[in-house]
Amino acid sequence: MLSDWLNAESCNFTLKQEIHIWKIPLNISERLFNLFFSLLSPAEKARAHRFYFDKDRRAFVSVRGHLRWLLGQYLNKNPLEFTFEYNTHGKPFLPENRIHFNVSHSKQLGLIALDPLTAIGIDIEWMRPDFGGLKIANRFFSEQEVKELEQLDKSEQKKGFFNGWSRKEAYIKARGKGLAIPLSQFTVQLSPNMPCKLLGTDHDPPAVHRYLLEEIKVHPEYAAAVAYNKNRKEFKMFIPDEGFYQSL
Numbered sequence: 549m550l551s552d553w554l555n556a557e558s559c560n561f562t563l564k565q566e567i568h569i570w571k572i573p574l575n576i577s578e579r580l581f582n583l584f585f586s587l588l589s590p591a592e593k594a595r596a597h598r599f600y601f602d603k604d605r606r607a608f609v610s611v612r613g614h615l616r617w618l619l620g621q622y623l624n625k626n627p628l629e630f631t632f633e634y635n636t637h638g639k640p641f642l643p644e645n646r647i648h649f650n651v652s653h654s655k656q657l658g659l660i661a662l663d664p665l666t667a668i669g670i671d672i673e674w675m676r677p678d679f680g681g682l683k684i685a686n687r688f689f690s691e692q693e694v695k696e697l698e699q700l701d702k703s704e705q706k707k708g709f710f711n712g713w714s715r716k717e718a719y720i721k722a723r724g725k726g727l728a729i730p731l732s733q734f735t736v737q738l739s740p741n742m743p744c745k746l747l748g749t750d751h752d753p754p755a756v757h758r759y760l761l762e763e764i765k766v767h768p769e770y771a772a773a774v775a776y777n778k779n780r781k782e783f784k785m786f787i788p789d790e791g792f793y794q795s796l
Contacts, residue, residue, distance in 0.1 A: 549765055566784050617796070681697065708738045715737075
């Protein structure tokens with residue numbers, strides 16, 4: 549499990565061989581909202597204005613603004629200069645491929661993962677109390693995952709379900725194919741007391757040997773995971789505090 553969060557002020561914005569993960573707030577101050585909004589492209593600003601609920605608008609601006617700002621720091625460029633392109637399944641990327649990234653957000657928190665060498669996937673899920681775990685699992689999970697979930701104690705089923713969902717989402721995002729990979733066609737370990745693992749990839753059997761999963765300890769009310777190439781080993785994780793934001 550990845551759990552060692554460093555203060556953002558210790559980041560030197562040099563990736564080298566490491567994967568960096570940032571935990572960001574979605575409910576940001578008006579000053580930060582305006583700052584991050586100013587970093588968006590005209591298309592992104594238009595998209596932000598189309599959100600009906602203010603909380604959704606603020607979440608989008610925080611995630612995309614943080615992403616642009618971080619890419620600017622790592623690549624030593626003006627955040628306004630980045631033009632994202634999208635693959636056929638809607639995953640954004642930078643045309644020059646100098647850095648791979650993935651983002652996810654849920655409720656009040658977001659995660660951004662950056663890898664200088666290979667594609668990466670990350671996912672965070674707020675473990676909502678009214679989840680329909682077994683019903684949803686029967687529709688989308690593999691048979692092995694459903695059996696594992698059913699065998700858990702009732703008190704652990706919610707955590708097991710969201711472990712499974714976040715790990716499956718992270719994997720398909722790392723592959724860059726989204727739901728073009730059926731969720732039932734690969735299997736992850738989801739029990740709270742078992743290692744976070746990719747167990748099988750029926751849709752692409754060799755892939756089980758190319759990708760690893762790690763659970764990320766974010767907050768007791770959230771499940772989160774990162775999927776990455778097996779040759780990548782080192783992680784650093786950063787969390788900004790008020791002092792860090794005051795310097796922006």
